[in-house]
Amino acid sequence: MKLPLFISALLLTVIFADAQITETTRGSEFCAHGKLMRPRQENSGQRSPNSPRHTFDVLNYELDMDIYHCYASPYPRTFTASNIITFRIDTLLSAIKLNADQTSLQINAVGLAATSFIHDQDTLTIMLNRTYQPGEVASVSIDYEHLDVPDLAFYVGNGFVFTDCEPQGARKWFPCYDQPYDKATLTLRAKVPANVKLGSNGSLTDSVAVNDTTWYTWVSRDPVPTYLMVISSRVNYNLDIVYWTKPGPPYDTLPIRFYYNPGENPSQMKNMIIPLADFYYSMFGDHPFEKDGFATLSPQFMWGGMENQTLTSLCQGCWYSSLIAHEFAHQWFGDMITCATWADLWLNEGFATYFEATWTGEVNGHQAYKEEMESNASYYLAQNPGWAISNPAWATNPPANSTLFNYAITYMKASCVLYMYRYVVGDSLFFHSIYEYANDTANFRYKSATIPDFIEKMNETTGQELDWFFNQWLFEPNHPVYNNTYSFLEVENGLWNVYFKASQIQTNAPFFEMPLEILVSFKNGGDTLIRVTNDENDQVFIFQFDQEPVALTFDPGNNILLKQATTVVGIDPVITPNTKDIRITPNPAYAQAIVSFNIETKMPVKISLTDLSGKNLIDTDVRNYPPGFHSLSIDIRNYPAGAYLVTVQSGNQIFTKKLIVSGN
Template identity: 30%
Template sequence: MCIRYLFLLLLPLIASAQTEPVGELSCRMSKIRSLERLANNPKARLAYPGDASIDVTYYGLDLRLTTTPASLRGATTITLKSTSAALSSFFLDLNSTSATTGEGLRVDSVKIGNQKVAFQHAQNKLTITPPQALTIGQALTLTVFYQGVPNSSAQGSFKFDKHDNTNDPVIWSLSEPYGAPDWFPCRDTPADKADSSSVRITAPAQFISVSNGKLVSTTTNPDGTKTYLWRNSYPIAQYLISIAVSNYAQYDTPFIYGNQTMPVTHYIYPENLAQVQTTLALTPGILQLFTNRFGPYPFLREKYGHAQFANANGGMEHQTITSMGLSSLTPTVIAHELAHQWFGDKITCRDWQNIWLNEGFASYAEAIYIESVSGQSSYQAYMNSFMSRARNARGSIYVQDISNFNNIFDGNRSYAKGAAVLHMLRGVVGDSTFFQILRTYAATPALAYQTAITADFQTVAQQVSGRDLTYFFSQWIYGEGYPTYKATISTGNTQNTVNVRLEQRNTTATNPTSFTMPIQIKVQSAAGDTIVTVFSNQADQTFAIPARGAVTNVIIDPNNWILKVIESSSTTIVTGLSEPERKGLHIYPNPTTETLQLDFTLSTAGPITLSLANLLGQQVRTTSEPTLTPGDYSRTINLRGLSSGRYVLTVTTPNGVQSQVVLVR
């Protein structure tokens, strides 16, 4: 890919980097930054979802790796079952050698037991003809022997790389969504999870080789190599199988669950370990938080941990061992990737159309983490950032075109709007019911360690809440856009009532034309405030709302539970709690070093507060002014003495609360 094309792919991310929640941005960057050959990827998923006539039950990878020269010799053992009555041949996904680069894998042979069998490797398919046709349900174990240099056709799916500063070698994989066939034969669909897997890695003896599951053995070989055998005993999707090989330093932060101690092991470049140890030590606490919220960690028999990879920003939720770029080792990214162990790894989206079940859930888990360490106001600020991004989403959260990488991993849709949907569901059903829905979803036998689509999550949500949520999922997952509300009030039949006319339209799309949602309306009076929830299911409705006295103000959705825009009303008594207008706040330079300049417009007189917090929610700079008149203002924040990293700047004015991410170098 030419540099210009890569830059164009990254432009939307660069433009949004100031307002996107850090974990979501970093995770998305991991799946964008290495898009080196995606534009020319021949796998526009003509074969998706692989060969449906087989069901893979086991992957056993045996890899021998060298760095000078870069090479891979592999023997992948696969156990599968026939799903056809008389299966005379079948194919596995294994990418062919690139005619452009010459990179790729060459298959030497395929064996069933000790017997070589006929095969053909062309057009990214490895077609195998067993000696006898298979009956339905009949199992078969075969081994594919191959060698070469993986061509990394999908976002750097397998890389022979170097450390940034020391030039030490590192070898790593990142297969989501379509990269697994770059380095091992498989059925390339998340719908077909193997029951178990193992990865044996032989590499130069100075390296530590890391993969999924438990470390079974290490063997020092006479030829100057060392072999690590990792075994995973849980169901696993093909794209979650991973390797990371380098001269790692090991850092352990065990997690205690009841009477059990589970290893939490971090494999970090030795030159970087000291600067990230404090952050890595947060992992057991986040494990405990998510255990309380989602249920027991799904892979307690094995481990969790991180393996540093690449030189870029980002993370990838490989099962039991997340791959992380150095700059992504922050609390929110750790929370995001850890949440994937429940939502993405334990329960995997059955197809890439439903990727929000992975990314929306993990993104929302960032907000859950922020809420746990910094409280409700920080949670709201974090969700405001997601909702700001979500209003830029186009198309449905359900991905219509999965042949395009950016469609699947659209940060506005799959991440930000997906998180906003869960926030709204929490508002609809209430806190205790919402978290019971998440725990039940993760524990449902038909879904746990299996796959799911949106309908499965909807079924659980309806069963737990006792509500028909068809309207909710049909409009927010399969529909597009968001509502714009306009409220107008008139005098009620008595002094203690008010009529609220609520008009709405879809701001960005025609499906649905209007939204059905329960909406809180706050009625303010001198005698006190009243919050009433109405069920808005028409484009134009009028509601009679009780009040404690003469009405002074009406606020629509005062707790900001709905992704929306409030349209100004001509009636002076009515105000809507609208989303902060980003155009009224300008922060620069960003990134910055010693000072940060803020330009903002105040349309209502009142106090302002400027607060800069680190990602643990700790305030590091704060200033307030009791009264400002309407107008344009500029303020400067001195950043001298702050450590480099990401911070959240929150600006509180009478017009609302706005938050942006600031990068200090």
């Protein structure tokens, strides 16, 4: 359910607390509303710069936390801890600036390469013991304590201790460089009562029990962004472990841990996770981490899920297939490859929401996938607030959660962009390009990515220039509003022209270039689907057939999900083309076909040959032809037998006619 942005946070809390959660609730809806419900994690008006360029690169965090007394009444939020941060220097450096929220953390001492510190609001400045050169590695230690304050990042109550950090909450429970592009490995040690189970990122390397105390040690050997670092723990947690055997070499197993509250039953999700892991493996390649897991939390975690690396947080009792499918996809897109800045969040949420729908299709059939994506588009069209999916300014100044995690934009519209990308390049290139993106160890795997990085990778893997597609759908607001017209005309005995004019009339967005599919139906039965490229507004397409057309349907498969459209019979200049008497001889043809045309005035003309999917096979250079009759030979010897489309473009008119290649 989408709520108006002007509703207060209190009203949101009331509404969602009373909302009925069912298995039909989308995983993306859980995720979006959960993040919207968590108030913005900042107490002061100041934020440190959120830029991909800074003076050092954090390599490892080593956290040692004593949270033993947080599990018993009165459930204090206080704890003592130390943090050793190892970092590589990128520029000449004698001090480093970290994030440490002063309302939550009190810094007591620094050591190792640190000599002194200044803690002011959100920023912890640490003076180093000398000036370090680029390439050197240094470590600083920080002794600190967490204050007894609610900060919407470190949660305590009724035997639970857990964290929730997105987008900038990690700085509330440990000093760090709190930007998504600076990923680091993590060692986390925690002292807890013996009756507590505690999960975190990576693998459990040690758990030492002495009398009434347990020390857990979790180590993530793969780098983690700070907003995905997590603690999930409670008294008398239930824990089951499912082992997924990888379908391909080396056929080893992945432990998937299920932490759940007394009275809950995650058995259906334990059964589902194996085929889900197999399905994602088939599309993205190997699971990226040494373990995975899910943990249901207390009612303080009010709604949805949070894709913490290798241990997803879920709301209490929320063992739902759509939510698991959404958050599990994040392990590849969001965790393994992380948005470099909050302007790049589409790379997280658009992907998880889209592949949630592909899982629906895997389980329930292609039509169910199609219906889910059309529902996503309908939600966006009904609730569109009118801004773009990505705003470059968000890289340095993240907006309020109500904007950053807006359900209509960040989830629904974002997923539809991937659907339309698949339509533009076709299934084979789509899945190939996504697989190559997920398995690019040089640039993306275990690293961060910007949207331009992703676009460049798609260009490379498809062999196409796709900036036009992604730029218009990601960086521009709104969507096309088509007001198309068409007409039929018998040009000579038995030959009919179909005139189609593609017009966009939106005033709140630029023109959207897209391939269009047009279905023409005939009096004697049957129909023909034609795909053309619409790269300018008010473009006229002319199709010639040897039978009488009776109906025309624009985008019959609804592949341009993000649109509004009307297509009606029109009486306008489209029925008086500049280009006349276009013929193809012979037809069918074997080795070559002659394209002939007659133009009334001097104009540029371009001729192309495409297959029925719209893929360009031959493109001639644009030439200025004088008035009169012209002909051009097309070499078709290298093309298999079948149907093709010959297109003659003159000005804003495009004439298309079917060519049959006989193959003998």
